[in-house]
Amino acid sequence: MELIFEIGEEGRQLDIFPKCDVPEVKLNANPRKQELHLPHVSEQELSRHYTKLAKRTHGVNDGFYPLGSCTMKYNPKIDEEMAALPGFTGVHPLAPVESVQGCLEVMDTLQKDLAEIAGMDAVTLQPAAGAHGEFTGLLLIKAYHESRNDMKRNKIIVPDSAHGTNPASAVMAGFEVINIPSDDKGCVDLDGLRAAVGEDTAGLMLTNPNTVGVFDKNILEITKIVHEAGGLCYYDGANLNAVMGQCRPGDMGFDVLHINLHKTFATPHGGGGPGSGPVGCKEFLKKFLPGFTAVKNGDCYDKSYATDTIGDLRTMGGNFLVMVKALTYITTLGKEGIKEASSNAVLNANYMRVKLSKTYHMAYPVTCMHEFVMTLEEEHKQINIAAMDIAKAMLDYGIHPPTMYFPLIVHEALMIEPTETETKEEMDHVISVLKEIHDKAVSDPDYIRNSPHTTVISRPDEVKAARTPVVAYEF
């Protein structure tokens, strides 16, 4: 396909820009060394160009999008509409509080709703995304131990199934990472944990349900072991979709957590952002929170700053419009709707898991939560068909592939998360497609190995794409 610079002709233009209503000024200080390279296209050419681009992408609006561990879920349009209201889009982050009372009310309400859902006492909305939230939470843990003069606690325990961001955030926050192995159900090995904790344990980072989509039933014992050793427990909210409204991390024994508004509360995920990763904590960590929190004093809203803050994690209050979407989502669904969403997410995943287990091997043969992991290890060994081949073949059916080769503890992994919004018909369709692909892989493996056959590009050279990407147009 041609790039925007390769179409059009000198002199063509469009009139989307308003007439200049300020005096023109010539900038002499730093004169341009060369002409600005602007495309010369008519409005129609431009419109067609972007439509062509849009047709070559695949998003949640095009079809099934089962990226596990990512939650590419459908987000209701009303959330976008609220975030587009001029009263929200036109404000300045430094506007005096009396002029942004509505915005502060949004933040105060959202803080309370998220605290309620998570079972926490306080929430900061400042972190800009999930890993940023992890980093914030770990700094809270660090500040807590330092405030008690407990300087020897420098180790964070992370299970081997964790998202890569967990150990990375721990190292960024100045901790040493202790990896503990999972048991055969992908859950925390209690003896391994008992052996790992000690006087140097600063805390544990965990998701529940865990990264293979299984709810760790020993969670109360796990958090107890860490607390008895003097550490704190951090909950990675990556998989909150499975439990929101059903049970609360705060009640499982966690002291601090982050929530991905862009995974769980109606902000499109994977589109380049921005995201938002609010951090919730128990009362005893509240005094360390960063930035400001919105508070209600009498009839008015105000900003409140923590006494022993860890400092700002970024400028201003956070990605505000994402907060508007989240609050709209929570308010529209309400207490019952939130619970129904997580119930359906779990039901859908189990429906697909059971139906697909007739054809594919499941990595863990247990009831899953909102996502499940299949393994193509047998197929890879016996007929040389890899997870990658199945994923590529799905493209020919207009279905986005699931997450591949994650988590790392499962070989040839395909991780499927249908989310709560898919219908039974759609899931039945995908199940039949996956069965058809598997049949074909057995009868004509070469066909599947060379998939996809109908896309514009079949299999890109991934090594070249990673090592020598061309990301700028050369004039």
Added chain:
Amino acid sequence: MNTPAELKYTKTHEWVKMEGDIAVIGLTDFAQDALGDLVFVNLPEEGDAVTAGDVFADVESVKAVSDVNCPVTGEVCAINEELLDEPAKINEAPYDAWFIKVKNVGDTEELLTAEEYEEFCKTEA
């Protein structure tokens, strides 16, 4: 799977060759095959101290990033800079594509013979 008999192996899929007092270290054929096409390699620097069982390098394939553990304790006396530009060499010839050379070798990890390593890989796979 190619497992030269003259080398020693670790359970984390590194190979070691002793050249006099110097330990030459790389990634096994089994490991490169499991990882897939490699696109980036991070190596330590000459003079760095390495510890048996600890991470000394990492490799990134089209699938994932993985740690590479050091089978011996000692001091890095040479790194294979060629790999930084051409990580594909590890896929092409894993036993020629050494990562580092280590001198002053002290402790070593539990090392396997080629035969033991092949047995171990069967249980892994």
